Amino acid sequence: MDNTLRELLETASAIFIKANESYLFAKYFDTANSDAEKSVIKRPSIRFIQHSLWKNCIIELDKIFGISGVKNDYSFINIFTYIRINQSALFTEMSDYTMLYQKWTELRKSKQPLIVQINNLRKKLYAHTDKGKEKLLSEIDISYIEIEELLKETLSLIKEIYVVLFDTDYDYKPIFYRNVEIVQTIAEKQKLTREERVNQILGKNPRP
Incomplete structure (x- = not known):
């Protein structure tokens, strides 16, 4: 077992989890299924x-x-650099190395324009506020579906590395899917009259 590689992979996996959970909740708070929910997601908070x-x-x-x-x-660049340098010690079958490296190369190549946009957005706007941010924002066009596809392919690659190099599954269950109903709950409460809200808080039955 290569402890250095395991540390690299476990940390990258933890970073992926934060990215994925943040994406799922960001999309959730930008999605409405009714006029009441639209009103909720437009709130400044x-x-x-x-x-x-x-x-x-x-x-x-x-x-x-x-x-x-x-x-x-x-x-991933550092992870695969480490794998390439230590391939003879890590792999009993070089075909496994070739398969993994090819999958990473294809992912990076196919998503390169998106990866560049992500880097520009983080580096020039989120990490630092560079001049000309309006121009930068007009040049960047990143959709939810693009991020979702990138995250899915990232997870697939992480799982494959775990299976090939450590003979173990990478079991990840997003917390997002645990019945998130924040917007829906607020929207439902908005529909109540003031008297109904007070009665609900006090546990009183509504007037007949």
Whole structure:
């Protein structure tokens, strides 16, 4: 068992989890299924939460796909650089190495335009407020579906590395799917009259 590689992979996996959870909740707080819910997600407090989660998603994704060479860098580039350098010690079958490396190369190549946009957004706007941010924002066009696809492929690659190198499953269950009903609950409460809300708080039955 290679402890260095395991540490790199476990840290990258933790970064992925933060990116994925942030994405799921950011999208949730930007989605409405009724006029009442639309009113809720337009609230400044909800917009702030949504933006903060989206920002965190971008920052964490940039860590995974960032440029190597930085101390404590747990990006895929560093992980696969380590794998390439130590391939003879890590793999009994070189075909496994070839398969993994090819999958990583194809992912990076196919998502390169998106990865560049993510890096620019984090580096020039979220990590630092560069001049000309309006121009930068007009040049960046990142959709939820693009991020979702990137996250799915990232998870697939992480799982494959765990299986091939450590002969173990990577079991990840998002907390997002544990019955999130924040917006729906607020929307339902908005429909109540003042008297109904007071009675609900006091535990009183409504007037006949």
